[in-house]
Amino acid sequence: xxxxxxxxxxxxxxxxxxxxxxxxxxxxxxxxxxxxxxxxxxxxxxxxxxxxxxxxxxxxxxxxxxxxxxxxxxxxxxxxxxxxxxxxxxxxxxxxxxxxxxxxxxxxxxxxxxxxxxxxxxxxxxxxxxxxxxxxxxxxxxxxxxxxxxxxxxxxxxxxxxxxxxxxxxxxxxxxxxxxxxxxxxxxxxxxxxxxxxxxxxxxxxxxxxxxxxxxxxxxxxxxxxxxxxxxxxxxxxxxxxxxxxxxxxxxx
Amino acid sequence: xxxxxxxxxxxxxxxxxxxxxxxxxxxxxxxxxxxxxxxxxxxxxxxxxxxxxxxxxxxxxxxxxxxxxxxxxxxxxxxxxxxxxxxxxxxxxxxxxxxxxxxxxxxxxxxxxxxxxxxxxxxxxxxxxxxxxxxxxxxxxxxxxxxxxxxxxxxxxxxxxxxxxxxxxxxxxxxxxxxxxxxxxxxxxxxxxxxxxxxxxxxxxxxxxxxxxxxxxxxxxxxxxxxxxxxxxxxxxxxxxxxxxxxxxxxxx
Numbered sequence: 375x376x377x378x379x380x381x382x383x384x385x386x387x388x389x390x391x392x393x394x395x396x397x398x399x400x401x402x403x404x405x406x407x408x409x410x411x412x413x414x415x416x417x418x419x420x421x422x423x424x425x426x427x428x429x430x431x432x433x434x435x436x437x438x439x440x441x442x443x444x445x446x447x448x449x450x451x452x453x454x455x456x457x458x459x460x461x462x463x464x465x466x467x468x469x470x471x472x473x474x475x476x477x478x479x480x481x482x483x484x485x486x487x488x489x490x491x492x493x494x495x496x497x498x499x500x501x502x503x504x505x506x507x508x509x510x511x512x513x514x515x516x517x518x519x520x521x522x523x524x525x526x527x528x529x530x531x532x533x534x535x536x537x538x539x540x541x542x543x544x545x546x547x548x549x550x551x552x553x554x555x556x557x558x559x560x561x562x563x564x565x566x567x568x569x570x571x572x573x574x575x576x577x578x579x580x581x582x583x584x585x586x587x588x589x590x591x592x593x594x595x596x597x598x599x600x601x602x603x604x605x606x607x608x609x610x611x612x613x614x615x616x617x618x619x620x621x622x623x624x625x626x627x
Numbered sequence: 628x629x630x631x632x633x634x635x636x637x638x639x640x641x642x643x644x645x646x647x648x649x650x651x652x653x654x655x656x657x658x659x660x661x662x663x664x665x666x667x668x669x670x671x672x673x674x675x676x677x678x679x680x681x682x683x684x685x686x687x688x689x690x691x692x693x694x695x696x697x698x699x700x701x702x703x704x705x706x707x708x709x710x711x712x713x714x715x716x717x718x719x720x721x722x723x724x725x726x727x728x729x730x731x732x733x734x735x736x737x738x739x740x741x742x743x744x745x746x747x748x749x750x751x752x753x754x755x756x757x758x759x760x761x762x763x764x765x766x767x768x769x770x771x772x773x774x775x776x777x778x779x780x781x782x783x784x785x786x787x788x789x790x791x792x793x794x795x796x797x798x799x800x801x802x803x804x805x806x807x808x809x810x811x812x813x814x815x816x817x818x819x820x821x822x823x824x825x826x827x828x829x830x831x832x833x834x835x836x837x838x839x840x841x842x843x844x845x846x847x848x849x850x851x852x853x854x855x856x857x858x859x860x861x862x863x864x865x866x867x868x869x870x871x872x873x874x875x876x877x878x879x880x
Contacts (some may be wrong), residue, residue, distance in 0.1 A: 394776075397781070398741040399771060399774040400770050400771055400774055400776075400777060401770065401771060402774075402776065405742075414652040419869055430776070431774070434773065440866060461797075465805050465806065466805075467802070467804050467805070467858065468802070468803055469800060469801070469802045469803075469804065470798075470800070470801050470802075470803050471799065472792075472797055472798075472799050472800070473800065474792065475799035475800045512803075515788075516791065516792060516795045516797040517653050517654065517791065518652060518653055518654060518655040518791070521653055521655075521684070523653075523655065523683070524653060526736045528650070528781065529785055531781055531784070531785070532784070532788055533783075535768075535785055535788075538728065538769065538770065538771070539725075542769045544714075544725055544769040545723075545725075546724065546725050546728035547722065547723070547724045547725070547728045548722070548723050548725065549720070549721070549722045549723075550719075550720065550721055550722070550765075551720050552718050552719075552720070552724050554720065602720055605720065606765065615630075
């Protein structure tokens with residue numbers, strides 16, 4: 375299985391090409407194609423330096439990038455091409471997708487052996503209609519309609535981000551406890567019993583009527599804390615320190 | 628209902644603050660707080676110019692940004708705070724969330740009146756452990772583990788993007804046909820009948836044995852095209868032009 379190919383059409387600034395490479399590397403997208411960039415390649419040393427500086431180390435992608443004179447040539451070996459454009463600007467009969475909706479269908483196409491490309495137009499002007507027509511579908515990133523202009527590399531980042539998330543298996547939510555173990559209910563109840571006994575001794579429960587509610591509140595707080603074994607031991611120490619009494623009192627005397 | 632508040636802790640470059648404002652405006656996040664920036668505020672004219680240039684017009688967010696000396700002060704009025712950090716760097720007992728998983732719970736908290744903040748640390752170093760400890764949970768953006776360093780404003784963009792998507796109602800996939808109407812099945816079948824009749828006349832169906840398969844193939848292509856009324860009319864014109872014969876032949880004679 376391959377990855378979608380990022381195709382920059384007529385990019386104006388070498389910095390944006392470099393930042394695109396960085397965004398692609400962040401998202402593990404390896405293949406960049408560049409169509410008719412403003413500055414002719416191979417770049418002179420000054421432009422090359424700016425290009426690589428902007429990529430923050432994503433050199434491999436820049437070194438492997440392929441150059442084309444036209445979009446038609448750049449997509450010749452591909453089976454399905456998506457054009458990215460701002461929403462609602464095109465008067466043509468075309469399917470529009472959100473980036474998120476595009477990912478599962480991209481994956482299905484690739485799983486059946488298709489090669490996929492995503493076109494990004496020049497800064498400011500975007501893709502011309504003829505290039506959109508060469509594509510199968512349009513991907514448009516939902517953004518604040520009153521301020522929707524994205525930097526080129528940021529648009530690539532958002533597409534790459536969606537692709538990476540779609541394939542990523544990071545747990546959505548996890549309590550990280552390192553080498554420690556989650557406390558058992560028995561360990562937690564031992565601590566709660568000790569706390570409540572000390573509170574009893576200290577006269578914390580002023581009325582028998584309120585005791586059940588107060589106990590439940592304390593217990594619920596501690597349940598929510600999801601303590602580790604180590605943390606329960608630390609809190610045993612806290613109770614001990616508080617009940618044995620102030621050392622600072624001794625020092626002060 | 629409010630929006631999550633973006634809090635930059637110790638940002639080093641005014642360009643990154645400006646690009647953060649741009650990313651926030653893209654995602655309709657209005658409130659920016661800045662803790663102890665490297666360059667003291669109010670900025671001198673030279674830095675101010677770079678700040679506003681980088682924001683590409685997101686001036687309102689910069690004008691309304693609030694400055695704080697410490698994280699403690701910046702989060703004093705909030706109920707729940709998320710710290711953003713790179714994955715797996717912290718040896719503390721803390722809940723980790725993906726940006727996507729954080730959004731529904733942020734929304735639930737806000738719906739019950741809570742004020743939410745998201746902390747972003749300084750470029751390169753990230754948040755110090757004491758600031759992470761001031762937070763309830765950690766949000767970490769899943770990225771290529773071999774190249775996971777994101778520009779500050781890009782990290783803000785990705786969080787803002789997830790928030791915007793979570794609240795956005797853009798259809799995932801839609802065929803945009805402007806003022807035209809989707810063709811009815813009757814209009815499509817009329818066209819198919821005409822095409823097949825003309826193909827019959829032209830001797831396209833060479834064997835009766837293959838005719839059903841060939842017909843089904845042609846019909847499936849046309850079904851997949853999901854034509855509009857206007858497009859069906861255009862294709863009627865195509866058949867007419869092809870069968871009436873070559874005008875260019877006349878010209879050439």
